[in-house]
Amino acid sequence: MAARGDSRSPRAWLVSAGRFKGIDALRRRGRSDALLGAVAEEYREPAADPNGWDDEVIQDDQLRLIFTCCHPLLPQDARICARAP
Secondary structure, eight states: OOTTOOSHHHHHHHHHHHHHHHHHHHHHHHHHHHHHHOOOOOOOOOOOOOGGGGGGGGOOHHHHHHHHHHHHSSSSGSSOOOOOO
8 A cells, every 4th residue: 555655644744744845844944044134134235324314416216216106197195195184
């Protein structure tokens, strides 16, 4: 029977399979958390101080972002810079 892939004890096989699946999930989660931490550290930038901004030096990308966030086709509650009702 065991040669066909049937287990002598299906309950023991299920418990083992579940245990190994849980161990794999924990390992995967640990690796993912470590990688996310490394990526976060790599791309961490100091926050920009708005008081130090020069109004004449606003980049095109920043301006495009502002207009995109206020676009009239967006629902009112999705706009970041929407006027208060």
